[in-house]
Amino acid sequence: MLSCLVALLLCSISPPGNVAARDVPNDEGGNISVTWTRSPDTSVTSYRLLRQSEGAGEWETLGFVGRLATQYTDDAAANGRRYQYRVIAASPVETAESEPSEFAVASAQWYDTDTLPALVGTAILVFVFLYFINRAKRDRNLFIRRISGLDHVEEALGRATEMGRPTLYVPGLSSIADVATIASLNILGEVAKRTAKYGTPLIVPNTDPIVYTVAREIVKESYTSAGRPDAFTQDIVFFVTDQQFAYAAAVDGIMTREKPATNFLIGMFFAESLILAETGAATGAIQIAGTDAVAQLPFFITACDYTLIGEELYAASAYLSREPLLLGATKAQDYSKAIIVGLILLATLLALVANVSVNRFL
Amino acid sequence: MQRKLPLTIVLLTGIFGAVAFFVPHGAIRSVDSVFRNDVQRIIAAFSLVLGVGSIVQHHLIKIQRKATFWQYSWITLIGLLLTAIIGVFGGIDPNRPGILPTHIGSFSFHIQTIYSNMMVPLAATMFSLLAFFMSSAAYRAFRARNLEATLLLAAAFILMLGAVPLGRTIHRELPAFAEWILAVPNTASKRGILFGVELGVFATSLKIVLGIERGWLGGGGGK
Amino acid sequence: MNIATDPWVWIAAILTIAIFSFLYRENPFYRAAEHLYVGIANGYAITFYWHRILVPSLFDPVAHSPHFITKVWLIAIAIIGAFYFTRFIPKISWLVRIPIAILLGYGCGASIPRAVDAELIKQLQATIITRAHFAHWDTAAWAIIIFLGVIATVSYFFFSAERKGVIKPVSYIGVIFIMVGFGASFGYTVMARISLFIGRLQFLLGDWLGIIK
């Protein structure tokens, strides 16, 4: 009775309870998650976390969290070492310390079980792709429907040749890590082969230094394979700047001064998309655009003559080159889409009829 | 060798990049982070040297050939040189001055001053040209030629009305309808496009890693 | 009137006007501003790469890192980066492909599972209709519209079949969804772009000329 009273007087806020520590799963180690139940007192403003490694004999402060928190992740635990934790409730005037937790050990895992759906999905898609690419080696007559933007590449380049004006190719404003840039560079290869053949001047300004080096090699290769290595000069492919709007300003300048008859705006674009496309439209150039940046598509659609929408960009290099392996991959993309539509239908059916939540498994 | 080695590297780094996604263990993660940070950034820094070399060469050629408007190339070259000298030697952090003074009296020409008073207004103004370009693009393209074009026009029109107080005056529910278009049909179309895009990304990546798509190898021949 | 006295405000204002003059036509002022912009942007990029990348990520660690292995690692990366310069030596110019191959391979490999995980699976989950959607008539109706719209839009992108039979009307519905979506995105963005222009005008009329404040 007396001890109770003394405790009440000495320590009027009660400490947090049930402090538990355990290794955070599916990580590279180093993390231990600490949980507790909050102190019932409303005057608590925050909780302080203390840690002690086994045998150290000293508690070190880790950090603090707000009064509504019931969890803290210690991200500085050494793998394999045993730690225990305490949580201190703090009000502006006093503190109350919890019992220490059990010992916990952080460890690294070799497989992240959360990625299982991605692993299965990747495996299925890789299988579908390999199957169709393999089949394409035998089947020489894979069909691809018309893609209107690409059907007009020849015509657009022909027009530039007739008018004796250059062709401008903008390979997007992103880095090589953006797959849209790679798709664009593949199309650039095909376009460059044709400009080399027709003897039309080509202008390829770049905004990413790495993309610039790749674009340069690709165009050089195209000129060589078209039998015009002599026509490849230093000033076809050049770097401008890596600043988005400085690049837009420079390309606008090129469009209005050099007056290219044909503009290709293909790859990854951001807000500058319409600055380029509208200036190009004002100079009267035929414009073929293509991007998978959904936010920029509306602007290309309104300001360009032809626009490759999303996936059409990725079908383009197969379409232009007619290479069987690439066509096989396009076929695989179609089957994968069918699989996805099938999955959506199936999952919805299950969810509605049997009330099975497929999301639980994804 | 000249083609095999790059293709092998692409295959190996590609497999590593994919595997690293599934493995949280530090042995893989630390290498992954080296790829993500050090390799990416240092190689990019070297390629920038080529890039800057390219733009300098581009303008030197223009000056040499006295190409049309060659005089302006001097502006680019001098601007580049001055900014680089001020930036590299004057320091980038105002609190840690470099070896070059960055002000004369109260007039500062620190790289951050140049950034906020030249680069920022130039970028903001280029960006704001969109206000005009959107208007002219809308005028030219939003014609009710067929059903698709009409829907494009109508959706844009309703969204524009919903954004200004007038929309609510015309009909109380108009802004809500505009929001609905954005939230429902727009979401559906974006999602549909994204499915295709992601499959395209997947396919292209796979083709590169497996060496089926090798246009990036460029010229120079070799086996 | 309370015109600015800070020379930098004048520089910013002149550059702003030079860019706006492009709206009338390409002219010497725009041309000068454009060339200046490209020059400064490159100068700034050099500064940035020097102070924020080369010094902290390469020079400092190579000079001061206590780990020998880190130094070797970084020097190796730098050598690979230096392969870019082999472009100028025809005999070994193919070495340019090595740094490109490393970046390209890693980038593509990393995007394979991510495309599946971050986009395909998440979008798929979001499209499935569940019983929970039927709690209200509107959530149910919208979920069904999104569901049909997604399927129709996806079918627009079928490349390996001629557009006939079932695919024809379905992909046409897809086109309708795409167009409504594009129109909506366009209309939605107008306001933000006008805001940018208002911002520039407020700078010119306010900070520079001091007419409005």
Add this chain to the structure above:
Amino acid sequence: MTPQDSAARPNLWTRLQAIDRRWIYLVIWIVVMVPLLFPFPIKPKPTTPVEKLFSYIDTMPAGKALVISVDFTPDTRAELQPMIVALLRHAFATGRPVGVLAMAVYGLGLGEEALSQVTAEFNAHATTHEDSVINGEDYVFWGWTTPPLTVMLGMGERIANVFPVDYYGARTESLPIMRDLRNYDDVGVLVTVAASAMPRSWIVYGQTQFGVHLGCGITAVSAADFYPYVNSGQFVGMLAGMKGAAEYEQLVMERMAKNKMDWGLRNRGTEAMSSQTSAHLAIMAFIIIGNIGYFATRRRKS
């Protein structure tokens, strides 16, 4: 402007079809600039998220502070700065203690600018000490510090520890206002005005860990991203873009009129909104004219 366009017999509509785009640019330039020079305020009707934030601040218990976090940079000033000004006016007009901080270092200047503008407005009409708005008594400008996480968590404990000195260099401990502005408990609502994902961080750290009430002011483009948080009640209200700012300004003007503070203050958001409205109307008019022209020419051809 291809020659074919003008080949048909030129009547008004066909000529308009092929109008030089520079006329369009000129019209846009004029309709945006004129309302900025000669404001003709269109009074927008406040939408629900704006009304919610207003009435929340309006009816907070006495003594609770309004804290504004300036989390944007000058490039979105046109959209976001009017929000800060309107929020400050609201707080001062209703006698709320005010704290201002910046999460973006470039936001410092913006916060300073808004504070000096609004305090000058109020002090110009002040006759007594009570009426005046005084630094350190009625408001405090804590300035900027980093990293954001430390700020968001630390303010839950003791604000004076996070910002030992204020923007002007005074020790925050010594400021009278800080006696009743110790931590989140004394904050009625914290409004984060941002063009980034910062409002989300405020939810994760400020709200889920300390239960501080939050409001947000964001750019029009990111409005769609933040609606869910308003619907779920995590933000008590939201101002989206210039329109949101203009609507809030209207509510503040009404409140100030009620408090006999009809000072004829300029409302940047509302003024900009008239520019917005006229620009939108101009674009819509262009679309209509273009279509009339299109159908007129088509009929002629057939």
